[in-house]
Amino acid sequence: MQLQLKNFTKRFGDLTVIENLDLTVNSGEMIALLGPSGCGKSTTLFAICGIHRMDEGELLFGDREVSDLPSQKRNVGVVFQNYALYPHMSVFENIAFPLTIKKQSASDIERQVNEIAELVYIGELLKRRPAELSGGQQQRVALARALVRKPDFLLLDEPLANLDAKLRLEMRSEIRRIQQETGIAAILVTHDQVEAMSMCDRIALMDAGKIVQFDQPSVLYTDPANKFVASFLGNPPISFIDPIVDSGALMLPGGLSIAIPENISAQSKVQLGIRPESFGPQFGTGLPGKVCFVEMQGREELFDVLLADGSLVRSIQPAGSGINVGAQIDWGVAADNVLMFDQNGARL
Amino acid sequence: MRHNFRTWPLLLILSLVSLPLIIMYVFQVVDSFTAPKPGSLIPGAVTFENFRFLWETPDPGRSSIWQVTFNTFVFATSVAVIITSISMTAAYALSRLNFPARGFFLGGLIVLHGFPTVTLIIAIFLILQFLGLYDSLFGVILVKSALELPFGIWIMKGFYDTVPWEIEMAGVQDGASRFTVWRRLVLPQVQPGLSALFVLAFLLGWSEFVLPLVLAPGSDAQVLSTYLAALIADDSKLDFSLYKAVGMFYALPVIFIYLVFQKKLMNIYGGGTKG
Ligand SMILES: Nc1ncnc2c1ncn2[C@@H]1O[C@H](COP(=O)(O)OP(=O)(O)OP(=O)(O)O)[C@@H](O)[C@H]1O
Ligand SMILES: [Mg+2]
Numbered sequence: 001m002q003l004q005l006k007n008f009t010k011r012f013g014d015l016t017v018i019e020n021l022d023l024t025v026n027s028g029e030m031i032a033l034l035g036p037s038g039c040g041k042s043t044t045l046f047a048i049c050g051i052h053r054m055d056e057g058e059l060l061f062g063d064r065e066v067s068d069l070p071s072q073k074r075n076v077g078v079v080f081q082n083y084a085l086y087p088h089m090s091v092f093e094n095i096a097f098p099l100t101i102k103k104q105s106a107s108d109i110e111r112q113v114n115e116i117a118e119l120v121y122i123g124e125l126l127k128r129r130p131a132e133l134s135g136g137q138q139q140r141v142a143l144a145r146a147l148v149r150k151p152d153f154l155l156l157d158e159p160l161a162n163l164d165a166k167l168r169l170e171m172r173s174e175i176r177r178i179q180q181e182t183g184i185a186a187i188l189v190t191h192d193q194v195e196a197m198s199m200c201d202r203i204a205l206m207d208a209g210k211i212v213q214f215d216q217p218s219v220l221y222t223d224p225a226n227k228f229v230a231s232f233l234g235n236p237p238i239s240f241i242d243p244i245v246d247s248g249a250l251m252l253p254g255g256l257s258i259a260i261p262e263n264i265s266a267q268s269k270v271q272l273g274i275r276p277e278s279f280g281p282q283f284g285t286g287l288p289g290k291v292c293f294v295e296m297q298g299r300e301e302l303f304d305v306l307l308a309d310g311s312l313v314r315s316i317q318p319a320g321s322g323i324n325v326g327a328q329i330d331w332g333v334a335a336d337n338v339l340m341f342d343q344n345g346a347r348l
Numbered sequence: 349m350r351h352n353f354r355t356w357p358l359l360l361i362l363s364l365v366s367l368p369l370i371i372m373y374v375f376q377v378v379d380s381f382t383a384p385k386p387g388s389l390i391p392g393a394v395t396f397e398n399f400r401f402l403w404e405t406p407d408p409g410r411s412s413i414w415q416v417t418f419n420t421f422v423f424a425t426s427v428a429v430i431i432t433s434i435s436m437t438a439a440y441a442l443s444r445l446n447f448p449a450r451g452f453f454l455g456g457l458i459v460l461h462g463f464p465t466v467t468l469i470i471a472i473f474l475i476l477q478f479l480g481l482y483d484s485l486f487g488v489i490l491v492k493s494a495l496e497l498p499f500g501i502w503i504m505k506g507f508y509d510t511v512p513w514e515i516e517m518a519g520v521q522d523g524a525s526r527f528t529v530w531r532r533l534v535l536p537q538v539q540p541g542l543s544a545l546f547v548l549a550f551l552l553g554w555s556e557f558v559l560p561l562v563l564a565p566g567s568d569a570q571v572l573s574t575y576l577a578a579l580i581a582d583d584s585k586l587d588f589s590l591y592k593a594v595g596m597f598y599a600l601p602v603i604f605i606y607l608v609f610q611k612k613l614m615n616i617y618g619g620g621t622k623g
Contacts, residue, residue, distance in 0.1 A: 051517055071520045078521045084514035088536040098522035145522070 008057035032196035035206030077146030085130035092126040154186040229343035238300030253309040256286030272337035276316040380593040398593035426551030428494040439504030460498040507541035
């Protein structure tokens with residue numbers, strides 16, 4: 001089923017948190033709402049499940065308009081950040097709760113709960129209380145409860161935020177597997193770009209209540225719409241330098257010049273974005289500087305290089321280069337991969 | 349258990365300070381079971397004579413102790429039931445629902461919680477008389493419940509405030525109505541608070557003295573506290589041992605309840621955080 005959010009506006013008192021937001025989720029698809037803290041991800045999610053009323057706009061599930069339906073009638077499953085399991089009920093009762101509300105027969109309930117418990121691998125835990133489960137297990141129970149009544153959509157609000165690094169990795173693929181097996185369209189709210197990129201078909205990157213770009217993860221990374229997208233995605237992050245525009249070419253500090261592509265009209269001021277993997281000795285020379293910080297990351301080393309004009313460029317290289325802090329280097333740039341932005345941050 | 353300070357000085361100080369209390373309790377018990385020896389601290393022979401009020405009515409004019417105990421029990425239980433059931437719903441509304449003038453009600457609650465209720469007694473007296481409830485147990489029950497309600501609501505609001513908001517949202521998403529969510533998901537989590545409040549409200553009712561004294565002075569609605577007061581007020585034949593025996597009888601349920609429900613009562617002072 002397709003979900004369409006049109007012209008959604010949300011205000012808290014005088015504060016407009018979301019303005020005229022459009023979002024379409026295709027059936028079977030998993031998308032991420034990604035963005036910095038406070039940009040309105042949860043607000044959007046809560047509007048979709050009916051916890052928040054929409055001030056303007058409409059919400060369509062398939063061709064059914066649901067903007068004015070209460071949460072109870074929308075049939076979406078939600079997994080909350082702290083799981084919100086019912087502490088006084090066993091795992092079985094937790095998962096069965098949505099079905100008991102529907103007054104289904106005991107045997108039906110039992111069959112469905114067992115089915116879903118198998119799917120999320122918690123078959124042996126059904127008798128326990130939530131307090132007797134690990135974080136990852138609680139997460140699975142929350143998923144099972146959201147899925148058991150076969151919702152049209154699955155909404156996940158930072159589902160991995162409370163897990164440790166290893167479990168997070170495991171649950172990342174688990175959630176994706178379960179989503180694909182059930183074929184339910186899902187929206188994942190997160191501020192972790194790795195989560196969004198690894199789990200979702202498309203990412204809606206939000207900033208200050210607006211969707212800045214909505215596309216596949218690889219497109220967002222290689223073809224960002226503006227400076228915000230470029231700087232939000234990528235770890236270690238992209239570096240920006242201010243070259244001098246001179247007769248159709250960009251002069252970098254140190255003498256390297258990059259031709260401005262013909263389809264871009266000459267601007268008085270251009271910003272260059274260089275990803276860490278596009279700067280290094282393998283790209284020749286031309287951008288000299290001094291190494292001011294080295295971070296060993298195991299397989300790779302991260303260098304912070306201070307250029308002549310005082311700007312900082314990061315480079316990531318295979319470990320074992322033997323370059324230390326203070327070394328003078330002269331590396332090159334993969335000119336095809338640099339990103340150009342105008343002075344307002346829009347992509348050129 | 350090991351401590352980072354020595355415990356015996358602390359114990360010594362605590363014992364010294366509580367000594368007068370302990371002595372009083374000991375004599376309360378001892379005197380009620382012995383014949384008095386005027387002018388002596390050493391008790392006389394053991395006797396159950398002081399407890400004769402249990403099987404005979406001491407004076408023709410006085411009600412039977414069992415009638416009075418029954419009154420007290422009805423009074424305390426009704427107060428407990430009324431306070432718990434109203435607090436249980438009112439506190440939820442104050443904690444969770446966004447209704448007009450919520451701030452006003454919350455403020456009012458705090459003010460009434462600390463209000464010296466005796467100052468209202470004349471007004472209450474007049475109202476009860478107007479309603480025809482003066483000198484009836486029912487009237488006193490209503491008054492006592494109303495006066496203790498702010499306390500109960502405040503305590504229960506503390507418990508409701510600790511229930512995570514997401515649990516209710518999850519319940520609503522699961523398709524349950526707000527009422528079902530409250531009854532099946534929220535209420536079980538404040539249940540320790542509810543039972544503690546019930547016991548505490550019962551004890552408040554059991555020990556109430558001023559309200560029955562002023563608002564129900566007749567013998568039909570007499571409760572144990574006023575019965576006891578009437579015993580000393582009667583100068584004609586002062587019997588301290590009888591008085592102490594009745595006092596014992598009056599205090600026993602309280603001690604029993606405290607012993608049994610200690611843990612539950614502690615919940616209230618923890619403000620709803622479960623240990
Ligand atoms: N009930 C509310 N009343 C007033 N303002 C609110 C309310 N809820 C959220 N906001 C504001 O709306 C904005 C968006 O909040 P939202 O919770 O959607 O952010 P978020 O993107 O989910 O952030 P995070 O990643 O920190 O969870 C924030 O500036 C927040 O302060
Ligand atoms: Mg949020």
